Amino acid sequence: MQMDPELLRSVYEESPIGMEIYDASGKLVDVNRSCLEIFGVEDVSEIKGFELFEDPNLPQEMKDKLKKGEAVRYEAPFDFNLVRERGLYRTSKTGLAYLDVLVTPLIRDQEGAPSAYLVQVQDITMRRLAEEGLRESEDKFRDLVEQSNDGIVLIDRQGTVLLWNKAMEDISGLRQEEVLGKYLWDVQYEMAPEERKTPQDYERLKSMILEGLRDHEAPWFGKVSEREAQTLGGERKSIASTVFPIKTREGFMIASINRDVSERKRYEESLWKYSYELQERIKELNCLYNVVRIIEQPGISLEMILQRVAEILPPALRYPEIARARIVFEGQEFRSAAFRETRWRLASPIYVWGSEAGRVEVFYLEDRAETDKGAFLEEEGIMLDAVAERLGRLIERLRLERALRESEKEFRLLAENAQDLIYRIRLRPERRFEYVSPSATAITGYTPQEHYDDPDLGFKLVHPEDRHLLEKAAAGEVEEDKPLTLRWIKKDGSIIWTEQRNVVIYDQSGE
Template sequence: MLKDADPAPDPQAWERLKAGIDALLAENRDLTARSVRVELERDALLAAVGRQGIVYDADGGVVACPCGESRIARSLSRMRDAPLRYPDGRPVRPEDLPGHRALRGETLESCRFVIPDSGDEEIHITVSASPIMIGETITGAVVTWQDVTGEEQTRRRLAEVNTLLEGLFESLGDIVGIQLPDHTILRYNRAGYEMLGMTPEDVKGRKCYELIGRPGPCSVCATDLVLASKKQEVVEKFVPELGRYLECRSSPILDEKGEVALIVEQLYDITDRKRAEEERRESEATARALLDAPEETIVLLDAEGRIIDVNETATRWFALSREDLIGMNMSEFFPPDVAETYAARLREVAGTGRAARFEDTWEGRLYDAVLYPVGNANGAVARIAVITRDITDVKRAEDALRKRTQDLNKRIGELSALYEISRIIERPGITLDGILREAVQVLPSGWQYPEDTVARITVRGREYRAERFRETPWRQASPIVVNAETVGMVVVCYLRERPREDEGPFLAEERSLIDTIAGRLGRMMERFQARESLEKSESQFREITQQSFDMIYTCYHEGGIAYISPAVMRILGYTPDELIGRKCRDYVAPSSLPVWEEGRKRIARGEPVEGLEIVFRRKDGSVAFLELNESPIVRDRSVIGVHVVGRDITERKQNEQLRQQAFEQIERNIEQFAILGDHIRQPLQVILGMTELLEEGTAVEKIREQVERINSYVRELDRGWIESRQVREYLRKHELA
């Protein structure tokens, strides 16, 4: 081209141009070699880190794609309709492709994307992207990626396995816990939290023994045993805090050094099993006790007649120990003929499956024997229980009892008659005549021959008799005594002759019966008389109470005043109806409350109270002085109330106040007498002394005479003062002042 442009170039210029072109070519070859080396180093580096990459120019064109035509490379190099998706399934917009974002200046590190593959398969990749900068200008971008599909599949399989294990862990019916060697709980399964009644937040980080309220580990701890042995340990124990028996099965999880890192503890609730074992042991003990308790001889045989077990009575009967008897055959204890009879009975019971019972005599004693079949699970007779009881004494007792029963049947009639008499007497509202009329009809049923027995009762000239009654030689009588006085007679007669007994045709028991009935009728009449006397006394008492000038009332702790006499109207102005049910304390003046409470304390101790002076408030607002005499009401050894008789001493109190005032006035008068005597004597002495200065005469004599006269008056006052004091002391002595 240069030659064509300048056919005659300057040779020097030509040489310089040629040299320049050679230099440029050499530099270009060097740059090309260096570019190839960089690309090889880049590819080696990407391969070393398990990644592939694409280099873009500033316009988004692919400059280099050392990974070939892989699907991932094609997807990342496209600018449109990108098949990439985010892990949550959202599609990636073209403008959000890693290369585009890097060309905009963003740097991405290990972003996860998903590329759909054929079918349902997916390719999972992690992408990093960064812009290529020359100065501040973005001249291109590098995008690298790594296929993590296998890792994602492994992660998903691991998550599925973890989910399955977690489901199995939570659904286990037994309690499973994971703890550290120092007993710190990491977690339990659902059954564990339900047993403890706690949430995972309540449990995590706490010691296992703290969860049941203990300050330290259990004395026998499976976890401590695992720490020592580094192998699975099993412990059974009762946990009182939970009220359960638990089987604690602890298994160690060792670290790479062989030390215990974690402990998996499985707790099995064996309460039912333990209790079943205890019940079985108790049942066996009970069965043995029941077997040994009876006095009967009990032997358990197999179908061949060999002894399997015996009770204590059997060992005494055979005079051998239980260990010696077990395994022996019953035929060894009897003569051949007797042994064959017993063997036939055993075969019959074993064949029919029905119990057999018989009586037999052995060495002069009578025995009652029962052969009872015991079936196995298939219903076949595998065991036969032989229960033998010595009934010799029982048979003798039955004979005696039979005779005694005949005698008792006679006594039943007597008791029936006595019961009927008692029932008639205790019937509410029945009169004395009604009792005696019914009694003569009931009496014959108590004698041996009621069909031929008649009765009569006489009381104070009145007669009560049965329709067929007539006097016969076969007669029995008993007097009716009331308060040591015979007031009547009970007579029983047989209408025809009977065999002779203890008292003519009568038994000794019949004599006791007629005497008992007569005594019961006498006591009944005494009760009737006492009731009449009581009613009369109550009537008289109520009449006296109603007419009494004293206030009489009954007051209970619970119900207040139950009765109060009409005198309350005169004393306090209230009607009895106004005070019924009220508390006495409500009407006591405040000044008398301390004395009143002291009286209540004495009554509570069961002590009577006399002369208790209390001020009560009247209905009109004035006060009344009452002197109370109180008696406690005692029932079942407890004080439940009080009986009170209150006497109105208001007038007496007022008179005492007047007398007190009078005596106080006397005191004042006496003191004035003494003062007056002193006041008179002193002037008289002065007057008498002045007369000594005067000449004797009629006037002096007259003055002396008058002074003596006044002195006599003063002496009279002195004697009156002394007598007044004596009167006062007398009155005080006799409580009149």
Template sequence: MNDVDLKNALERIATLERELSEYQHIETKLRENEEKFRLLVESTSDWIWEVDAHGKYTYVSPQVEMLLGYSPAEVVGKSPFNFIPSEEVQHVGSEFIKCIENRLPIIALRNTNICKDGTLKILETNGVPFFDKKGDFAGYRGIDRDITERILIETMLKQERDFSNRLVETAPLIIVILSPEGKIIRFNTFMESVSGYSLKEVEGKDWFDIFLPESHREKTKKIFMTAIDDIQTIGNLNTILTKDGSQKLIEWYDKTLKNAEGNTVGLLSIGLDVTDRKEDEEKLKLFRLLLDHSSDAIEIIEPLSMRFLDINETECKTLGYTREEMLSMRVFDIDPMLNADSMEEINHQLLQTGSVQTERIHRRKDGSIFPVEVNVTLVQHDKSYILGIARDITERKIAEQSLRESEEKFHSITASAQDAILMMDDEGKITYWNKSAEKIFGYSENEIMGWPLHDLLAPKRFLAAHHIGFDHFKKTGEGAAIGKIVELAALKKDGTEFPIELSLSTILKNGRWSAIGILRDITERKKMEKEIKEKDEMMLAQSKQAAMGDMIAMIAHQWRQPLAIMGMEINNLLMAIGFNEEITTDYLVKLSEALNKQVQQLSTTIDNFRNFFKPNQSKVEITIDEVIHNTLNIIGSSCENNNITLTIHDTSKSSLLINTSSLIQVFLNLLGNAKDILLTNKVADAAITITVTETDEVIIISICDNAGGIPESIIHKIGQPYFTTKQEFNGTGLGLYISRSIIEKHLFGTLTWHNEEKGACFVITLKIKPDKEDVTPE
């Protein structure tokens, strides 16, 4: 061996030594890593495994025995599906095959394993594929972790969450969660039913804008934003608006929500809809208020001890005790006449009928006594109670005594009355008949009592109308003659018909209507009225006859102007003929028209005169303006020829249904009187003013002159028959009397007079639509 060879050999030995040293170092590190891996595998609670390409375990860590109860030897060589329940094999197998086929890692695959003792455990499997040196798929290595307890906790948490959600959604409470900004995060089904909004409609929207009334929206929102970090309210009452615009009163219980770091994340609000409760409370308060202010004393009594359990304010005031004093007392303390026997009788009736009405005597705290009417009822609630209602009947007793005395007076008065007084019950039968009724009708009390009133006393022609009206009277106590004085016809016992004046009133007795009538025989009065009517008609005729001379004079005045015009036109024609002037057709037509116009005016005057004196004139629909125009056709020229200015102010529009000539007669009388006094007093600028105004109900006509007025010494006398101030004019003193009679009796109005600054005014007031009783047949 030469030096070169020795050198090379030494270098190889040195290299081998170095390699051996590195190998020993690597081997040491490997053993250290294997020890670390072994310690890691043995100390972890997870099961580490390896399966080959056929899915058979080739390695399992010792933890398999702790997890499933099997030793590693019992597991190696078997498939994972040997330990999985049959019902899960298909699901887990499909997932496992999918991973193998695609060489995908197994991630968090949950699978149930059967332990050696038969119990079940849920494992979470994670694994990755590995390959041999050639790159061929060799199997999976992975870890199984026992998640049974975690799954159990998750299940319990889910169940708890589900329970909470069901509780939230089914609870009859409003549950709302708001963000720190007041936005709606969530509310439950009950809130949807109360508000009318679904969560979807309002989620993320401002709570205050949607649900709070505008009047305090901004103020409440400002308070919320200020206090959101520390809100905890109990029983705060607020009103919310519903979708339909109605309001609900809510009692809120609020608490700020914070996360683990203590930051505010929202507000939890639980609300009770107390709208109905508040209404019920108000109703209860109202009921108690009504109870306490009842005019009757009300008591709740314990049946066995007869002790007062509750009483109203009226009971306390009536008896003079405080509420506390009354609640310590028994019925026997206020009813001095109540004893064992009477109490037994009341209890017997209560058991038989459930209620008793009786009159008793109550004693006040000061010892005074007073009569009461007591209604006692047995009521059942949680047990039996006695409800007592006591009414002070002191005034009723006084009234009953007064009634008895009044009835005695009534009988004594009616017995001596000159008018017939009778009563009729709801069957139409006579129940009372005084002595004067016997004299007037001829029936004795014994003969007529209990007989139908109308069948005996009313003429047959009225019976049909009576039967119709009487049915209404029986039900309502109302009738056409009730509360009025009417004139009717009646029959005496001998069949004689005679006129009566009847005053009829009603009385409700024991729930039934009766009538009381006072009848007066007005035969003599009717005779006198007939005589007066005949006298009035005679005076009216006299007045018209007396007016005839004035009328003829007025007509002469009215005719003078048309006749003068006609004479002038005829003279013009004669002169044209005398001078041989050409007389054209146009001239003759104009002449004819002028003459015809004057003839028409003459004819109108004659018609007005004839109509004025025509008897039995019919009523016509006419305006006051038309009546004034017809009147002035008669008297207008007379006034004009005497230099009297006639001024008319008429603002009325309505028409009246009247006898025209009657009103014309009144106007002629009033205008004639004014004309005469103006001429007598020789008034300069003599004037008569006619003013017509109208309201909703009446037309008012004022006829005023400027003759200085009526002397105060005689103003109360004018209008009386045969009183006149026109002796020099041969006045009859009937004009104004007849005028007032016409206005009041025929036109159903009024005629009054008074003095004004320049003269006298006569005022006629007429109804536009007369009352039915004012309307008389033609």
């Protein structure tokens, strides 16, 4: 097939492999950009015409083979200092580099002599240094492996265990001599918990390891995974492993670093349990908070309060999707949506003035009991008791307010029809009349509204010579069971004698 010359030229120029083209005599004709970078040369003009067979870095035996028309490949050190000393060409590099060189004779003539040479060059310095470093550090590596706190395992390309360090013995309970030479999947199967020792599990382990060895890659390489293991003594452990491929002089192998994370797993489980319980308590607190919010809504009726409380109870339980609620009070029932009574029930009585007047109930539509104590948590019982108690106190307060309103209504009816002047004045935080009976107009000449408009009117009415007596009474310095006789100055200026009894009301601080 005829290749497009422009395509071939593009491949040549863009190749990451350094390429050189020499003519039949061995003179350099052209190089690509990668080759210039490898040899530290800025422009091809600086090395054009360079003699291949005069290169001091090209071994003589390789030169001889090339002249015979044979392709050669070799890895060898390339001395840039030697290039500088001999002035072969200008280069920005110094010291030694390791090169992988392939020289191929091209288009032989009728006599079989090459008409050109293609040289392909790769800088393998880093790889060679790494390999040498690896060889030098093998002993140190073995010491490190044995002293490591992490379990380290190494298998060869057949899957046979080559390395099983002391830490791995402690983690697994299997001694090195019991493991070396065995297939890793056999060892892991031996360590698996009883419920995972099935033929399917065994085949899965084996195929997974063999595929990684065959393909030299796997999605689980380099990733931390956790598995449950069981020692010969029956102790269950959680093991975190990182598996990775390594290339050695003996070939491709797989290594793993293993750590016993059983303690951490137990801590995580405890933390999860604590977090879960905390979320449950938050749900319960939110329920109690919402109960308070419902109760404190202005103008809301008791019936509406009981209905809304019944609706917010199911979401506060551990299994809200199957929870239902009902509040029973004085023959009435207030139910949550889709209510259905079942035998899985938790209830708290509502007490009003010490007598049971109703109950708060929650139900589960199915059995969710995890212990002998039933499906409901102890904390949920406490929450339900708190809701029932709060409702009981609410009902008591509502009944007390209703009784107080009725009492005030009777008091106001009495005061409105009394011949005597009856008033209530607040002294703190600011002085103001809270109530003045209609008889004020007939007795003082001032209407109740005029008293409301002027908080000091009550003191202004008193004769200046008697005002100190009223001030003492307001300060609580006069005995309440003794009448106080005062002169009052009416609106028309006339003076009348009055007898009044004062009752001082104190707040919680005693003022």
